[in-house]
Amino acid sequence: MVAKRGAGHERTQAINQARALIVTGPDGLRARLAGHTPAALAAAIAALRPRPGDVPGYATRVALRELGRRVQFLDAQLDRLDELIGPLVAARAPGLLARHGAGPDTAALLLLVAAGDHPERLRSESSWAHLCGVAPIPASSGKVAGRYRLNRGGNREASQALWRIVITQMRSHPATRAYAERRTKEGLSQREIIRCLKRYVAREVYRHLRDSA
Numbered sequence: 001m002v003a004k005r006g007a008g009h010e011r012t013q014a015i016n017q018a019r020a021l022i023v024t025g026p027d028g029l030r031a032r033l034a035g036h037t038p039a040a041l042a043a044a045i046a047a048l049r050p051r052p053g054d055v056p057g058y059a060t061r062v063a064l065r066e067l068g069r070r071v072q073f074l075d076a077q078l079d080r081l082d083e084l085i086g087p088l089v090a091a092r093a094p095g096l097l098a099r100h101g102a103g104p105d106t107a108a109l110l111l112l113v114a115a116g117d118h119p120e121r122l123r124s125e126s127s128w129a130h131l132c133g134v135a136p137i138p139a140s141s142g143k144v145a146g147r148y149r150l151n152r153g154g155n156r157e158a159s160q161a162l163w164r165i166v167i168t169q170m171r172s173h174p175a176t177r178a179y180a181e182r183r184t185k186e187g188l189s190q191r192e193i194i195r196c197l198k199r200y201v202a203r204e205v206y207r208h209l210r211d212s213a
Contacts, residue, residue, distance in 0.1 A: 011074040042071035096208040101168030106161040114158035133159035134198040166197040
């Protein structure tokens with residue numbers, strides 16, 4: 001996961017560098033490569049065949065080609081890492097992968113990183129919730145009572161993994177969408193709904209982790 005995180009950051013950096021070069025590059029090149037998705041852009045610039053001539057234009061094309069090839073190398077590296085990470089998660093907590101919105105990346109962050117680095121936090125569901133930063137924190141005031149806010153503490157990667165699961169479910173899981181609509185009618189904000197859902201998902205994840213322990 002450490003290697004994958006580093007490769008992902010480098011890939012994003014290379015794409016951003018390529019876009020910056022395109023913006024300041026020759027007009028023809030800018031028009032040709034504008035509006036590409038990251039994957040399409042990487043393929044297009046990796047296939048460039050710079051020809052000596054105009055020095056700035058030639059140098060820009062050479063730089064873009066190398067950035068494109070770097071992205072392709074990193075893509076292949078990410079694919080190899082996925083082939084190694086996926087079986088680790090499936091072997092330890094197959095039920096976690098079966099949850100709607102829980103892909104290999106989010107499952108690995110929860111199972112291999114958060115739980116793996118802090119096995120002592122799996123002694124209770126409450127401890128796990130605090131580790132993931134989803135234990136509710138009172139946010140009541142003199143005018144508003146019974147309000148809670150998102151916890152900004154805990155393991156940020158685990159909290160982000162839960163957030164990704166919740167957002168995916170809110171977009172495509174009928175039961176979650178119905179819950180969000182009902183809570184919205186009750187006056188809860190989107191942040192409050194996400195907080196509630198993250199706590200619920202953390203509870204479900206904890207059960208899978210305990211079963212695999």
